[in-house]
Amino acid sequence: MSNRTYHAGASSLVILLAALLLLPAAFAAGPEPDPLTDTVAALQRDALASSRAWEVLESLTVEVGHRFTGSSGDRAAVAWAERTLRELGFENVHAEPVTVPHWVRGEASGETLSPFPQAMELIALGGSVGTPEEGISAEVLEVGSLAELEFLPDEQVRGKIVFINERMERTRDGSGYGTTVAIRGRGPVLAAGKGAVAVLIRSVGTGPQRFPHTGGTHYDDELPKIPAAALAIPDADVLEAQLRHGEPVRFRLRLTSRTLPDATSANVIGEIRGRERPDEIVLLGAHLDSWDVGTGAVDDGAGCAIVTATARLIGDLPRHPRRTLRVVLFANEEFGLSGARAYAEAHAEELPRHALAVESDLGAGPPWRFGTRWAPEARPVAERIAAWLEPLGVELFEDEIHGGADLIPLAPARVPVAELPQDASRYFDVHHTANDTLTQVDPKDLAKNVAAYATLAYAAAEIPESLGPAPEVERSR
């Protein structure tokens, strides 16, 4: 950055010459303004001055609140999204039906019975079966990780409530989640295989606040389905301390969760049609569904607000970009990705014409970095976009990316994807908790995200070159 500034001042002749030589390439390096750079600057300025993302997010959280897959809130959210995109002047606004599971949380309670009776804050994991009406009472067996559980002989586990007490690390990129979340997804199956009667996990989350973190878990049809819940971090601390006393700790867990027949939800779509190649799509995704315990402001109301405000802002330009911007508010990201799969199926024919797909689903922190998974020949485009993003505090990163959960089903079609994730340092403090509310969101960070997403989306929709096809994805993904 400082190097570039120095050259611009001291050797502008060299730069000018270089720019002239490179002019035929749309992405000439160097500081000289060009129409694309000017437009990006104007978009960023307007985004930072606008409160539209905040207004969209406030509207969603105040008028709908939570919108858990299959719930009445889910239906209200679909109606809200169609109404909102229409009111904002999007084109081709419509809802595409998606069949979704319908799990109902019911009530949850838990308590240590001995040696020190104490009620605990806990929450059922998404998809958990309920307990018998009177609950399940058993001795607690603590393990520090799935690996530790794996190596325990069955007879030590049989009849116990397994407490998986693994701590998640706070990181800026959210990687602490990736390395810990398996206790939530795989804990119940692993414990059931060894004869456990229920599973408690330390919430997969960060921070000292007393909110248990939910999130989906899975069962194996060959094994008993055992109830599974997450303790709030302070309660995991208390249980851990009680266990340190050395006496057996008995616990009672009671959940009234159950699964109802599948329900219907929808992906909601709205477009800003391209002026030259309207059949080429830049997909701006976020997921409309949320867990049922907060108002889903951060996960993923923020994403819905960011991509909606981004597309609207670009649509307000004197002329639309070359390609179509398509906002896709996915159904049911949280509980099985059925919206994402339905989109990939319904739009299979069109996927080769997806010029780029990006999803905002890491909360409402400031935009932080930018990565791509697209054709190696289009690497200079990534660098050019990164230079535009730099003043927003966003830097290019080189890690392998997949582009957001809802974009996974697009990978076989080799759709180019980008990631423009938020700083997630505090994201997992509220993620999947009742504390995920608008009060946690900073309107300035939201506007900054719109500035960053508008930069990327406009560039992808306007540049003449193709970014695809993306490299083939390895089988394991």
Place this chain on the structure above:
Amino acid sequence: MSNRTYHAGASSLVILLAALLLLPAAFAAGPEPDPLTDTVAALQRDALASSRAWEVLESLTVEVGHRFTGSSGDRAAVAWAERTLRELGFENVHAEPVTVPHWVRGEASGETLSPFPQAMELIALGGSVGTPEEGISAEVLEVGSLAELEFLPDEQVRGKIVFINERMERTRDGSGYGTTVAIRGRGPVLAAGKGAVAVLIRSVGTGPQRFPHTGGTHYDDELPKIPAAALAIPDADVLEAQLRHGEPVRFRLRLTSRTLPDATSANVIGEIRGRERPDEIVLLGAHLDSWDVGTGAVDDGAGCAIVTATARLIGDLPRHPRRTLRVVLFANEEFGLSGARAYAEAHAEELPRHALAVESDLGAGPPWRFGTRWAPEARPVAERIAAWLEPLGVELFEDEIHGGADLIPLAPARVPVAELPQDASRYFDVHHTANDTLTQVDPKDLAKNVAAYATLAYAAAEIPESLGPAPEVERSR
């Protein structure tokens, strides 16, 4: 501070001379060491190196948890306190019975019914009556303050659920609480007097976390008793935003709270007996009871741990101070001060021999400042103690003080009191919420408090002079 250091180095002869001249006064100003100063320094050093307060607090919160007045936790806490003080080698350990009210929270739920149905996080105010089984459904009337409610004509209030939407300000001294808490205490009576059917308040607390804050409220026997609850701050934000839409907002409130017959609790007392004047008492107070929704780590487990560790630390000195240190863990501070009143009655004869009383009841933040309400002639003692406290970051303050809620009943006997409050900047984020847990407490701050309290307590128990009687309290208090 730096001035004093300079003098000590450069003009020590002058200082020495001054010290010699002033020797007859036990509190000669100046930096020359004396036995008292040496002992205070040793106490501070030992306090900062000790984890005893943390261990006491962990034991209370892990083995007992909440201990709401009249509950089984309350009884467990009394047993815990007697056991703990005995195990720590206190003398004269005993429990003095206190009759306490016994209110039971039951369940609480609430939701907006129209125009935008949404479940809300709320909590019954302590003492609230319940609603009918099906709840109370009515239109919401928002007011910004008690004053605004007071001036509304009855016909505007009649039949409504009054929503008192006043924000508490974050301050270091907790004064924002003092200026706002009347909405909790007086809101229900004021609203009932105008025909309201229920009251909702914005939680009297700070921060963005979604925990409703409880706390006691009051009724007037001449008026209908209407149910009263506090909304979590994010939920108050949502309700406020819904009301801004301009359409009538209907709300359903359901509480199953009820009051049971009085119960028995106890003040728990333990002493470090004085070596010369054992019948003169330095009272170190905190309250043992807590609200029923957290584990009361901050309010007031921290205070219990601080005063217990303080007295124990001083008791470990090669010789006990002149006067007796009496730790009093008061029953029922939160719900009517019955423990404090019972103590004042039971010890009425002894109150004139209370050399000082101090209570720690502002949480677990670092010690911040030091104030006194004692005989004007003993002012130099305050300054001397303040000089010792300075290295701990504690400064002398001159505001009028009363010495903590549990010390109010001691005022008519003109017992000298001090305040050594914690920095309360974050106290009201967790105060009276489910989030009041050990995970919120920093062990280093706790140790720092013990260092500060030990300084004050040792000085008060050791100096030959009397600090009393305190100035007479005006009638209004």
